[in-house]
Amino acid sequence: MLLMALILVVLDGAIANVALPSIAASLNADASHTVWVVSSYQLAVLVALLPCGALGEIFGARRVYLAGVVLFVLASAGCTFAGSLPVLVAARFVQGLGGGAIMALAAMNLRLAVPQRMLGTIIGFNAVTVAASSAAGPAVAGAILSVAHWSWLFAVNIPLGLVILAGGRALHARPGSRKRIDALTLLLNTAMFVLLFWGADRIAEAPLQSAALIAAALACLGAILARERGNPAPIVPTDLLASPAFRIAVIASVMCFAGQMLSYVALPFYLQHTLGMSPGLAGLYMMPWPIATVIMAPISGRLSDRMGTAWLCTCGGTLFAAGLLAVALLPADPWHLVFLLGTVAAGAGFGTFQTPNNHILLLSAPKHRSGAAGAMQGTARLTGQTLGAISMSVIFQTVALGPAPKIALFIAGLCAVAAALASFTRLRFDRTAVPDSGE
Known part of the structure; x- marks a missing residue:
């Protein structure tokens, strides 16, 4: 259900x-x-x-x-x-x-x-x-x-x-x-995301206006943090973000989903404009990624019950990055094997990374703060995807259509590298999740 x-x-x-x-x-x-x-x-x-x-x-x-x-x-x-x-x-x-x-x-x-x-x-x-x-x-x-x-x-x-x-x-x-719950804090939260979304949408057309809107969004965030100082259960979960394991997992999630969104937008253009595929054939060539993710995510989930999540996230992020960078940097071959192997590796790495990263986001919070942890998990995912979409828009505005997809895939690979490195720094905190004590 x-x-x-x-x-x-x-x-x-x-x-x-x-x-x-x-x-x-x-x-x-x-x-x-x-x-x-x-x-x-x-x-x-x-x-x-x-x-x-x-x-x-x-x-x-x-x-x-x-x-x-x-x-x-x-x-x-x-x-x-x-x-x-x-x-x-x-x-x-x-x-x-x-x-x-x-x-x-x-x-x-x-x-x-x-x-x-x-x-x-x-x-x-x-x-x-x-x-x-x-x-x-x-x-x-x-x-x-x-x-x-x-x-x-x-x-x-x-x-x-x-x-x-x-x-x-x-x-x-x-x-x-x-x-x-503080009604003014709810209004500030709404204003923060509206201003951020509006500013991001205007970044290519009106950079100064965009910067002003994003600055106003950050001012709303500052006002929220000031109002919620000392609150044991704040809307923006600063109590959870104070935990290194939780904070690093949020950062890694943002970077991973930014790379995913960049890739998902860039790949159809790469297949149709760079490789000359029809839309139907391009759709078929994009299927191995989600299939690999669907296969690896539950396997990674079972492994996260038995071993350190930081190692799994590091390996998954590394495989994700390797697949994207291979497609971005290696020349295309007549059989498109580089593309297929690269996207399978990216999908498998994404699935390997995501499940244990979500695992630590949930279990590094006390049970009574699971609502905030789940909300932060969703916020990290959507924030990363929004950043990826914005980045793709900027690339299309500043780079010719021909090289744009490969540049986007390269940047997506760097985002995956950042996610892997962030996860690697979490190794020393891997045993610090709060036990499921019921509180």
């Missing part, structure tokens, strides 16, 4: 891209404005993650999680029946808020529901779910759009969401802390 909800949230972040031309034609909207159908959802998830993690600790993980499912289902109905682009964008934003609650508290609910000895394996299946759902998004959207109106992309969430709600009654109903 938890994995089904996660599938819905990840799929809805990946399926709308394919439908944008259909949405523009159906709603008589400008194509450039339809991008907000995707962006509003991503922004709302980012806005919701940290507050929902805190709310889950205050009111109980099950209660806030299921409230997120309800919001997600209702907003999906709003998307289904939207008659104009502004209504659809607004409904997508609300849907993202519900998705943020689901993502933030999935880890906390897993930790409450699963025995300690099985957490690594379950986190591995969680990573497989995210990777497979993300990779399958375009194919699922294409299949639905080939037989139905674009609104069915969102309508299918309604019956599935109702099934998740029915199954949610079985979740562990751990009582919350009943602490109060």
Whole structure:
């Protein structure tokens, strides 16, 4: 049930891209404005993650999680029946808020529901779910759009969401802390991500305006930290970030996902423009990456229950980097073996890295702070992906289309190297995770 909800949230972040031309034609909207159908959802998830993690600790993980499912289902109905682009964008934003609650508290609910000895394996299946759902998004959207109106992309969430709600009654109903949450801090958190997202979106077109917006976002972060100083359970989990193991794992996750997003955007251009493949053939050549990730993530999860996670993350990050750098630096061959071997290595390395890194993010936090840990895990992933998308946009703005994909893959490889090096520095903290004592 938890994995089904996660599938819905990840799929809805990946399926709308394919439908944008259909949405523009159906709603008589400008194509450039339809991008907000995707962006509003991503922004709302980012806005919701940290507050929902805190709310889950205050009111109980099950209660806030299921409230997120309800919001997600209702907003999906709003998307289904939207008659104009502004209504659809607004409904997508609300849907993202519900998705943020689901993502933030999935880890906390897993930790409450699963025995300690099985957490690594379950986190591995969680990573497989995210990777497979993300990779399958375009194919699922294409299949639905080939037989139905674009609104069915969102309508299918309604019956599935109702099934998740029915199954949610079985979740562990751990009582919350009943602490109060600061409304101004919530507003500052929202403003921080809106300004950051807006500034990032303007970085290539208006660098000075972008810098001012990002500076304002940082000022909001400073105000949040000042208001929450001394709070034992802050929205921005500075108490958890004070732990070296947790802090390093967050940094490594950001770098890893930045490399992943850079690669995912660059590879189709490399295959179609550099190697001259058709879109269909390019899609087939991109499949080995997610397949390798799906295979390695649960294996890495089982290993993380038995050995140091820092070694696994270091090896995974190194393999991820080697695959990307091979594709970026080695000349293409007539059979595309370099590309295939490189992307298989990158996918296997990504899967090997991600599961144990999530494992340490969850287990280096006390159980009563699992909501904040899960929210920070999601925030790190989305922050990295946003940085990767921004970097790709800047590369396309400053470099000719021909060399741009390989430059992006090289930078993605450097991001993977940074993730591996960060994980290597965690070796001395590998045994410092807080025991699963129930507190």
